[in-house]
Amino acid sequence: MSDGIRTKVGNSLAKVLGIDVQEKNYYLAEGDGVHTYVDPDPTTGEWIREHTPTWKQVGAYFYNIFPFIHWIGYYNVQWLIGDLVAGITVGAVVVPQSMAYAELAKLDPEYGLYSSFMGVLIYWFFATSKDITIGPVAVMSTLVGNIVIKTQEQHPELDAPVIASALAIICGAIVTGLGFLRLGFIVDFIPLPAITAFMTGSALSIIAGQVKSLLGETADFSTRGATYEMIINSLKYLPTAKMDAAMGLTALAMLYAIRSACNFAARRHPQKAKLFFFISTLRTAFVILFYTMISAAVNLHRRDDPAFKVLGTVPRGFKHAGAPQLTKEIIQSFASELPAATIVLLIEHIAISKSFGRVNNYTIDPSQEFIAIGISNLLGPFLGGYPATGSFSRTAIKAKAGVRTPLAGVITAVVVLLAIYALPALFWYIPKSSLAGVIIHAVGDLITPPSVTYQFWRVSPIDAIIFLAGVIIITFTTIEIGIYCTICVSLAVLLFRLAKARGQFLGQVNVHSVVGDHVLDEATAPQGQAIGGRTAYLPTSRSDGSNPNVKIQQPAPGIFIYRLSEGLNYPNANHYTDYLVDYIFKNTRKADLDADLNPGDRPWNDPGPRAGDSTDRESLLTRPTLQAIILDCASVNNLDVTCVQTLVDVRNQLDRYAAPHRVQWHFAHLNNRWAKRSLAAAGFGQPTSQLMDPNRKWKPIFSVAEMHGDASAVRSKLDSLDGKDVETGLQKEPFTKDSESKSVDESISTGVTSGDKTQLRKGSASKVIIENVNRPFFHVDLTTALESALSYSDSKGSPPS
Incomplete structure (x- = not known):
């Protein structure tokens, strides 16, 4: 049976059973020397083939029994x-x-x-x-x-x-x-x-x-x-x-x-x-x-x-053999x-x-x-x-x-x-x-x-x-x-330790490399070395033992970077998310503060301030609204149903908290294909219909690299983008709504800015996108994830209306 026939049969069966197997695609047009990339989801047959020994492996098994x-x-x-x-x-x-x-x-x-x-x-x-x-x-x-x-x-x-x-x-x-x-x-x-x-x-x-x-x-x-x-x-x-x-x-x-x-x-x-x-x-x-x-x-x-x-x-010989x-x-x-x-x-x-x-x-x-x-x-x-x-x-x-x-x-x-x-x-x-x-x-x-x-x-x-x-x-x-x-x-x-694993919220620090007693500059930096510093992400709790005199900045109002330190699985999923939600509630406010003014409309566990007390409301107004959550999944290798369902429940909870807007969920360093498939099946990896505003010309941001090229060459080209590169750090200028509109509206299909577009055209080698273009919320690193989240948010901490 050919692949096309199997697909038709599968789609027909899914339609009869009421299963939605369609997925919104964000295929990007190939142009300007940039080639798109789509990674198909791993299949059950692929998993079986990976875990079924080949005849060569069977032979090696018996061969290795006698080393x-x-x-x-x-x-x-x-x-x-x-x-x-x-x-x-x-x-x-x-x-x-x-x-x-x-x-x-x-x-x-x-x-x-x-x-x-x-x-x-x-x-x-x-x-x-x-x-x-x-x-x-x-x-x-x-x-x-x-x-x-x-x-x-x-x-x-x-x-x-x-x-x-x-x-x-x-x-x-x-x-x-x-x-x-x-x-x-x-x-x-x-x-x-x-x-x-x-x-x-x-x-x-x-x-x-x-x-x-x-x-x-x-x-x-x-x-x-x-x-x-x-x-x-x-x-x-x-x-x-x-x-x-x-x-x-x-x-x-x-x-x-x-x-x-x-x-x-x-x-x-x-x-x-x-x-x-x-x-x-x-x-x-x-x-x-x-x-x-x-x-x-x-x-x-x-x-x-x-x-x-x-x-x-002691008897001589093997007298007790038998x-x-x-x-x-x-x-x-x-x-x-x-x-x-x-x-x-x-x-x-x-x-x-x-x-x-x-x-x-x-x-x-x-x-x-x-x-x-x-x-x-x-x-x-x-x-x-x-x-x-x-x-x-x-x-x-x-x-x-x-x-x-x-x-x-x-x-x-x-x-x-x-x-x-x-x-x-x-x-x-x-x-x-x-x-x-x-x-x-x-x-x-x-x-x-x-x-x-x-x-x-x-x-x-x-x-x-x-x-x-x-x-x-x-x-x-x-x-x-x-x-x-x-x-x-x-x-x-x-x-x-596994069940009580606790994540860390990360902030930004601009770091430089030092040789001897001076900072690397253009005269002393090795060829291909980034100039002007780079962005590092450190725990805001200082639990890593970093110098307390270093100022760690919040990535952006209402955007939180959360690192999963011990993997994500069913014993620790609730512990991770409880800490995540509690921290967000303490550092943000609801988008609509007037929604629960009537005491009868407030939940029993949040009765609100006393009558005539405006202190609480005034303090809440100083907090940003929740815009996006970026999960650093470098330690995540596999996901089970329990932890994915826990993420879905937290997403629904935070969407109600941020109503009438929706919260973006970005994932960085997600390196396992089965984990990507699990999250995609739960609706992660792509913007929801509520996030997709038809009045905005929003485009996803992707990371590109030279096709069969040298990594240092790519880095040297992208580092020359005057601080606008999605791979090496945020823009040096304050992020405003005007600058955001310009960078988003003028973006090309790869998600990079118009200045980047000119630079990409200069390269003789073709550029390829690293991530799957169908999952724009799965990112190769934290910097790209943060840029993607910022591209849909304004500097005031509120999603666009």
């Missing part, structure tokens, strides 16, 4: 050396850490090794980050341990590994689905204060829970409650500490001592900084090996009665914990990967990272793994070790595999208190220092309060409640 294809063909020996060093270094760290974190998850140590192996082995296929390391982490392991305990209270027949593996599969499926749907942007709704509060509060909770193992306290108290309770109990039962304290405290002190010594040595000897970095990185492996040797010497002949708690038997058990009852047992587990699985990983991506000059794809995390957790349980995500400490080590590609994860997997098969006999002697020291040392870096909190306060006090409140909530309740509270409060603050 390693993009770079594996360029792999070289130099990359291999970097990956080998980083992979082996991280492997030496991940082995003791993963066994320690498994204890947090209420699992045997080998499950941590299984999770580490599967995480680093699978992740590189789908990774968009070369630095991140997937595996067990302290926070996720603690959450898994809490879920295991709660589930076993209701279902004691379920073993901890069964619950953990089922949780990994369900969380992995959820995250993978989000990734394939390309919903990675949802993590952007979790702000930095919520993430830092979660990490700090979780770190404090983990440290408090590890003190019992660090000191070897024999008292029976829970290490899974609120942080403050664990701290109190640890101090209360301090006398029950055993020999484990010596192995734990000295191991913790040694870890910090080695790191401090290496940092100090690196500062003193920068040329050997790389060496000291690797020594510092391997401190965890060294400390565990050192204390394992001590334990082996002490407990070699005391395996039945060790002098302190040891890790115990299909995980997944039933409806198991899923229902931890269903209420799935939101918190999914959030924890994502936020730490995405936050870390984004951070290291910015540091190392590359960009991650959050949706693709979802797929990588999800598939790692989907396949991990088949070898005995439990939920794993990105590790902050191991990622930092990997980045500093000089990793070149995600393939370094395979090297780490080989190291873990060797540990699983070659070192289980040695693992038996590892002191549990030393592992507790490793955990405390690792999570200590997650605590936000006071300097960052102070920076939060300087940037946004409300964000600092959210951060501190989140830490306090986690300290006195649980990690899950803290996560929910900080995210909900942050979203509530966002919605409050």
